[in-house]
Amino acid sequence: MDPALILLTVIVGLILVGGFVLAQKIGSGSKTAEGVADHKSDPSANKTNRTHPGQEANCIGQQNTHVGGGKKKAMLNSKRSGPAKDTFQHPWLVSTLKGHSGRVLDLDLSENGKWLASCDSDRSVILWTVKEFRDKEHKTIRCNVNYDHATKVKWSPDSKAFIVQKATENRAEVYKLGKKEDGSVGNIQPCVTFPAQHETDVIGLGFSPTGKFVMTCSDKTSLLIWSIHGDVLASLDTYHMTTYCAKVSPCGKFVASSGFTPDVKVWEVKFKRTGEFEKVARAFELTGHTSGVFSFDFSADSSRMATVSKDGTWKIFKTNVEFERGQDPSQVASGKFPQADERTLIALSANGQVVAIARQTSVHFFSAVTTEDMGQIHNLHTSPITSILFDREDRWFLTAGDKHIRVFKNIPGLTLQKRELEKKVASASTSGLKDRLMSQIQDIDIQLTSNVGKK
Numbered sequence: 001m002d003p004a005l006i007l008l009t010v011i012v013g014l015i016l017v018g019g020f021v022l023a024q025k026i027g028s029g030s031k032t033a034e035g036v037a038d039h040k041s042d043p044s045a046n047k048t049n050r051t052h053p054g055q056e057a058n059c060i061g062q063q064n065t066h067v068g069g070g071k072k073k074a075m076l077n078s079k080r081s082g083p084a085k086d087t088f089q090h091p092w093l094v095s096t097l098k099g100h101s102g103r104v105l106d107l108d109l110s111e112n113g114k115w116l117a118s119c120d121s122d123r124s125v126i127l128w129t130v131k132e133f134r135d136k137e138h139k140t141i142r143c144n145v146n147y148d149h150a151t152k153v154k155w156s157p158d159s160k161a162f163i164v165q166k167a168t169e170n171r172a173e174v175y176k177l178g179k180k181e182d183g184s185v186g187n188i189q190p191c192v193t194f195p196a197q198h199e200t201d202v203i204g205l206g207f208s209p210t211g212k213f214v215m216t217c218s219d220k221t222s223l224l225i226w227s228i229h230g231d232v233l234a235s236l237d238t239y240h241m242t243t244y245c246a247k248v249s250p251c252g253k254f255v256a257s258s259g260f261t262p263d264v265k266v267w268e269v270k271f272k273r274t275g276e277f278e279k280v281a282r283a284f285e286l287t288g289h290t291s292g293v294f295s296f297d298f299s300a301d302s303s304r305m306a307t308v309s310k311d312g313t314w315k316i317f318k319t320n321v322e323f324e325r326g327q328d329p330s331q332v333a334s335g336k337f338p339q340a341d342e343r344t345l346i347a348l349s350a351n352g353q354v355v356a357i358a359r360q361t362s363v364h365f366f367s368a369v370t371t372e373d374m375g376q377i378h379n380l381h382t383s384p385i386t387s388i389l390f391d392r393e394d395r396w397f398l399t400a401g402d403k404h405i406r407v408f409k410n411i412p413g414l415t416l417q418k419r420e421l422e423k424k425v426a427s428a429s430t431s432g433l434k435d436r437l438m439s440q441i442q443d444i445d446i447q448l449t450s451n452v453g454k455k
Helices: 003-041 043-067 070-081 411-426 431-449
Strands: 093-098 104-109 115-120 124-129 140-144 150-155 161-166 171-179 185-193 202-207 214-218 222-226 232-237 243-248 254-259 264-271 277-286 293-298 304-309 313-318 330-336 345-348 354-359 362-367 373-377 387-390 396-400 404-409
Touching: 104 387, 104 396, 104 404, 115 150, 140 185, 150 202, 161 202, 214 243, 222 254, 232 277, 254 293, 304 345, 313 354, 345 387, 354 387, 354 411, 362 411, 373 411, 404 411, 411 431
Parallel strands: 104 150, 202 243, 243 293, 293 345
Antiparallel strands: 093 404, 104 115, 115 124, 124 140, 150 161, 161 171, 171 185, 202 214, 214 222, 222 232, 243 254, 254 264, 264 277, 293 304, 304 313, 313 330, 345 354, 354 362, 362 373, 387 396, 396 404
């Protein structure tokens, strides 16, 4: 074959191969440019690329939430929808006091009957006007406990100051009510800070109605009597091993404590005629329980005391005795409450006729005379109840446990009062007396029918 022809064939072959390769490169470059142009013209493409790792993580998170069950999903939904609406209703409910942002830990009514003080876990002490209990909206006066919060609150006897037990500092502090420019109550400021003396948490705080002393008691065995200026007057050992409850009597004469031991110890706080502190002396003890006493309370005149124990019973004692001559209190009633535990609280109505026992989120009412079950209220709060009390006129019964305070009409008290009046009517000696008693019964009927059955 002619060498020239072979050379020509090779050259043509190379030209064809080179043209094919060039065409492929041009086509590839065109597609790439097209893709880049399209990518730039679509902003979502860049956004998708930039957020792709995050989106992948979100998908994984959603899968985990789903796989983890309904609890996480419910938590997410609750955060979106905010706090659950308070839907509690009861025929005896007069009002729900709302204003605290933390769990309400203690309640106390002032001596003049005008104010309710409440303290919470979020540094606040709020004062409520009692005459507005029935109103839909409630005006309040707020005081903050700086860098701490109050676990207990008690009014001074003149209703012009209150004392709190500070949780972190573990000391008491007195706050005085001031006046605003318009003459209304406000400008509440601390005026006396007690020294820290207790080594463990304080479970009892009291301001004597005589205005002569303050009582604090730890959860161990240390009970202190203070002057109102913060000086320790006396130190007592409760000998309970663990102390559950400590209070000052409404008459201002006694301090009492209960705990792991099956008794309630009562001391008399004595002052000289000149007003100087003299001593603290044993007055009497309440005996009859076979196990620790979780809680106790006084009637308004201190003539009765109610107790609730780990032994599954509650008891009423007559305490207006001549203890100086060795006379001991006597048990006048005893009922059963087998579900009692360390969080159980007991309250005695001002007239000593009604017993209220709170455990977890329920309250049970009993006659303090016959021990009859007078009714129950369940699921009052979303957390265990922390404080219960009757007012001094036995109109209201109050509870705290979560961020809300419940105010109930004292229906058990009205019911028992009506029964007593009916007995008196049956034995009335004159028509005039009978008419007066019947008029009182009619008034009670109006109160009962205006409340029972309504939500």
